[in-house]
Amino acid sequence: MTESIEESKLEIVMFPWLAFGHLIPYMNLSNELAKRGHKISFLLPKNAEVRLQKLNLYPNLITLHKLTMPHVHGLPYGAETTADVPGSLESLLATAFDEMYGEVKSFLQNLKPHFVFFDFAYWIPDLALEIGGIKTLCYKVVSPAVTSIALIRSSVKTTFMASTAAELVKPPPDYPSTTVVLRESEAKLLSFLFHEYGKGVTFYERSKKGMTGCNAIGVKTCREIEGTFCDYIATQFEKPVLYTGPVLAEPTKGPLEEHGLSDWLEKFEAGSVVFCAFRSQMILEKKQFQQLVLGFELTELPFLLVVKPPEGTNSVEEALPEGFKERVQEKGLILDCWVPQLEILSHKSVGCFVTH
Structure with a gap:
């Protein structure tokens, strides 16, 4: 019986995109799989290891394997995640990500895992086929509705650019909802899909090729909430869609030492702080940034805003409206770096969360 149980355990490789909004959900999923006795090899750049190892609840089963990020001309030296670069340089980061192909290939050839879980490394399915005996799962951390609207449409950029506003908001064929749809302003933002995201590949191609080539698609949700969209994806891509549930980490009870967050939050009454955070690619x-901060000022409530520097600026501070800092003083804290969201949300002073 013991031998049979051991044989049922899986060897899984995790290879997420280089953004903490991807790395952390993959680590949370790794913990859930390790809890069930499966062995995980987590591929990540060395600078991300320090942050991720704190979240590793099963170090006896989850091994963090550090990859060497090649330097790409135009990237700052030492840049390894989206937290290290402005949005304008993320395509170069994706190029460096793809140039780890050889190192990843050698690792998989030596390990011969049962599965590789990935998202932005669209070349993983072909690589797994070349090596043989490895199944691939494209694990999506974004909403299935977003995936459906964004990826199940024409891949031709000229078609998109020539479309009218009415055509852009029209959902793809057989889309299962008349209410979860795009507004015109949102539909126009889909143009980012056709921007280069890595050498010779667009964001659209990177996302869709991975989902098309994998053996199964994983989603960070549950059937009761988004089952109709997942069924739609399963039909369109002709492959199984597997649910992981929300897979959230347990909030830690320790103090928020980074950036003096603990001391800052303690200044305010319970439930009075507005916390706003956008993902690193936003x-x-x-x-837009100035209107956002002026809106927070008008609430007359303390606020914590975590956002990347706006387009065309080098810092959030230089983009602030005139006189804003003097008016708000310590009532508003604006950061342009990663913060521990769950720990902030669990703090007694936070009463409202704003996100995209």
């Missing part, structure tokens, strides 16, 4: 225009 880059606002300067005007």
Whole structure:
């Protein structure tokens, strides 16, 4: 019986995109799989190891394997995640990511895992076929509705650019909802899909090739909430869609020492702080950023805003409206780096969360 149980355990490799909004959900999933006795090899750049190892609840089963990021001309030296670069340089980061192909290939050839879980490394399915005996799962951390609207449409950039606003908001054929749809302003933002994201590949191609070539698609949700969209994806891509559930980490109880967050939050009454955070790829225009912070000022509530520097600026501070810092003083804290969201949300002072 013991031998049979041991034989049922899986060897899994995790290879997520180089953004903490991807790395952390993959680590949370790794913990859930390790809890069930499966062995995980987690591929990541060395600078991300320090942050991720704190979240590793099963170090006897989850091994963090550090990859060497090749330097790409135009990238700052030492840049290894989206937290290290402005949005304008993420395509170069994706190029460096793809140039780890050889190192990843050698690792998989030596390990011969049962599965590789990936998202942005669209070349993983072909690589797994070349090596043989490895199944691939494209694990999506974004909403299935977003995936459906964004990827199940024409891949031709000229078709998109020539489309009218009414055509852009129209959902793809057989899309299962009349209410979860795009507004015109949102539909226009889909143009980012056709921007280069790595050498010779667009964001659209990177995302869709991975989903098309994998053996199965994984989703960070549950059937009861988004089952109709997942069924739609399964039909369109003709492969199984597997649910992991939300897979959230347990909030830690320790103090928020980074950036003096603990001391800052303790200044305010329970439930009074507005916390706003956008993902690292969400880059606002300067005007949008200014309207956002002016809106928080008008609430007259303390606020914590975590956002990348707006387009065309080097820092959030230089983009602030005139006189804003003097008016708000210590009531508003604006950061342009990664913060521990769960720990902030669990703090007694936080009463409202704003995100995209």
